[in-house]
Amino acid sequence: MLDFAIFAVTFVIILVGAVLYLYPSSRSASGIPGLNPTEEKDGNIQDIVNQGSLHEFLACLHGQFGPVASFWFGGRPVVSLGSVDQLRQHINPNRTTDSFETMLKSLLGYRSGMGGGATEAVMRKKLYESAVNNTLKENFPLLLKLVEELVGKWKSFPKDQHTPLCAHLLGLAMKAVTQLALGDRFQNDAEVIGFRKNHEAIWSEIGKGYLDGSMEKSSIRKEHYESALAEMETVLMSVAKDRKGQRSQTAFVDALLQSNLTDRQVMEDSMVFTLAGCVITANLCIWAVHFLSTSEEVQEKLHQELEDVLGSEPVSLDKIPQLRYFQQVLNETVRTAKLTPIAAQLQENEGKVDQHIIPKETLVIYALGVVLQDADTWILPYFFDNIKGKERECHYQAKKKDVLLLTFYTTISPHFRFAYTVATVVLSTVVRQLKLHQVKGQVVEARSELVSTPKDDTWITVSKRS
16 A cells, blocks of 8 residues: 555545455456656656546546556556446446545445445435535524525625635535534534544545555644644544434534434544545635636526516525526536546446447546536637526536436535535525625646646635625
8 A cells, every 4th residue: 555655646545445445356457558658667656646536647648548448557457438428328327426425434434334335335424414404404504594694704805806716615614514424523723623633634634645645644734633633533533422312403413413423433534525525615616706706697697587486585405406596607517617526436237438449447537627628518718607697508408417316416415515505505605795896917727636626725805795
């Protein structure tokens, strides 16, 4: 395992190594076009390093070899699918494995829920779906309050003041996730600050430490990471202990405690939900608000939909499904930002895509970042599409059914469902009260890892809506 800790360049590459280590597969790529190993020991790892990320590497790979392509991780072949037609052939809509959860548990060294059979996977999926639904239902007024507090702060800013989206929306995500997932203990700002400190230490070190193996070479950094992880685990165990037997069943962790999960499983699942929930929620909101600041037209269409659906009433959980343009804008945000550019599945049985045979226990990568910016599918593949005109809207709706419903199943996990609800509340509250404006001359670049995030903080200015 040390080899891929040293050579892995993204979170997904670590998953590749973990899966291939745990599930040995055939050395044959079955005639699938692709790269030969650059080095016998490391395969094409140095090629991935040279490209800067796995997403950039896959974009080049599919550009050269087409929609089905192969490369080598160490001495093992990996197959990547880079178009919607090939994804349609391979995707199993009944699959219950959450690739994001699998990724984080692999990185954290957790094993619960990863070795069970199909029945256990279905039960856990239903448990998490029910837990998220109940959490949002019971805590929706609290979510509205947290968002209103942030928007009220923005309203107090002078018109030319630069507002840092990453700092503010990550803070909102931390408050929302901790209070809704773990309960009223995190109404205390000191608890949230402690959670954020440990969260940042864990999340940043997972990426940075595995990028070049540097954490293994630095006893100070390794100790800092392990201390933060241990402290976070202790806090989550304490939360679970405190909430056992409570009459109030409003938090995500309460549903886990009511199930037949062990104390260790409850802690691990709470860790994964809070880690992933914060990062996905924050970055979905960051990119959505950033893209809105570039288009006054989209802001006005969102504002009009609020008037049509809600009138003067605040957004409610039961009305969110009726905000269809909001959903469209969030889907377009996920597409343009490549919010989760990679997914991966283990080939459980021998399969076939086009004329290519994929052997059993081969790792198959879904190059979602490539698919969601395919020029043959999207009118404006690299830009946020503000959907001007009936023809473009019809085109988008057709492609949404063709692409999003096929690819987003890999990301519509509890974390994404939670994030979409929070983002809808954020956007509805913002556009009802404010107008968003770009900061002139700002260039926003994405860092494509497990979740795509701006390389630097992103800034906007706001003005009050009359």
